[in-house]
Amino acid sequence: MKQKLPDSLIAPGHADYDLLIELASEITARAGGALVLQERFPAMLRRCIDDVIMTPKTGRRAYEELEKTEKTYIGTRVEIELRALLRLPRGRLDTEILGRDVDIKNTMGSNWMIPTEAIDQPCLLVAADEARARCYLGLIIARPAYLTQGKNKDGKGSISAAGFADILWLLCDHPYPANFWRCQDPDLVAEIFSHSTGNTRMASLFRLIQNSPIARDVVEAVAQQKDFMRRIRADKGRGTRDLLEQEGILLLSGQYDSQLIKALDLPHCTGSEFISCTPQQQHQRRLAEQAGFRLPTPGAQPAGKPASER
Structure with a gap:
């Protein structure tokens, strides 16, 4: 993840403030409180990554050794584990919070790819930085104005440099258990x-x-x-x-x-x-x-x- 992120603009008066605060409060409550979320979310990420690396069976010890399909599967694992952690149902997108469809996006890089069906919908953003052992959990309304104009072959766009300021962070640059072997x-x-x-x-x-x-x-x-x-x-x-x-x-x-x-x-x-x-x-x-x-x-x-x- 980018080490220098802009300050969040999510404050009273921002167009997305009321909805994002409402969703963030629900997520925090479902986790059992802010302190519990800070404890369980990072541990969940570590488990999702290590379970795919499978060191005891494969001898691999780092994310970089995974196949491309395995790296993609980590995103699926995070989606499943996060729904379980927060006791959330499946929805038309990935889940449903307070009656609203929410897409869950995960990255091990510096940005998220937003699909067309998630445009103008709330997205729950998850990121893990293995090199620095830092994690991120945020919310954004995926408005076109917050996304890059360029799309990939699947029509997905990423969050623009300016759009990062429209993320409400629940956890930002928060420590999570480091890969033992990397240390x-x-x-x-x-x-x-x-x-x-x-x-x-x-x-x-x-x-x-x-x-x-x-x-x-x-x-x-x-x-x-x-x-x-x-x-x-x-x-x-x-x-x-x-x-x-x-x-x-x-x-x-x-x-x-x-x-x-x-x-x-x-x-x-x-x-x-x-x-x-x-x-x-x-x-x-x-x-x-x-x-x-x-x-x-x-x-x-x-x-x-x-x-x-x-």
């Missing part, structure tokens, strides 16, 4: 995925990325196996947690180890996140041992791990 050093990512088994890849993930919460879907993507949760737990000395413990690294679950995570002064983890760390201070090691971990003596060679691999 990591490419060499580090290559190292993680260079291993041939799910267990060694997961161990590499938590060995290389410590003191930072890692979501369950990231772990699943790295494991690329059905029973990945069994591997992340202690598994008779063979699980990822066991292997890392032998190296002096704690692998903690936000669901089961929340008290230890807090005691170690690590970042908060939700119930579906994990975090690893290497206790350096004696009181940290004592806390880990009280929780049942058996860490090797500092400087000792991990059992079963040659010095050349440390």
Whole structure:
């Protein structure tokens, strides 16, 4: 999305003010309030994108790796998920709000393509900027005066540079969960995925990325196996947690180890996140041992791990 957007002209006296404010109020109420909308809408976008990338099955890790048809399908997913989030019915266009037909338009770029059937109708505009992890949710009445004169082969026009000022924003340049892999050093990512088994890849993930919460879907993507949760737990000395413990690294679950995570002064983890760390201070090691971990003596060679691999 464009980083420099004009200030919205939607204010009392604007021709579209009353209708857009009425629709925006209804959308916010259906979401459960402005704060709930700010929380759930960004998470919904992240889910829609990641579900199409399908890293656990495809090995792809970025939007840019998708086929053209898959990129188009993200718009369909957003439409379906947004209707579900707001408990909206289908309409003559994409949905119906307060008895009015509303078109839902999604973009991963810098503009939206408005079809002829949506001209002079309210449009609910959705945008996700993967590079900056920012999202947008706005409303516009798709009047010809707000659109470019040039059309594509399907007769669709986009919103003109001046027309952006006629958007009422519910969320503008709002943060949403970043693509995990985009935030990591490419060499580090290559190292993680260079291993041939799910267990060694997961161990590499938590060995290389410590003191930072890692979501369950990231772990699943790295494991690329059905029973990945069994591997992340202690598994008779063979699980990822066991292997890392032998190296002096704690692998903690936000669901089961929340008290230890807090005691170690690590970042908060939700119930579906994990975090690893290497206790350096004696009181940290004592806390880990009280929780049942058996860490090797500092400087000792991990059992079963040659010095050349440390």
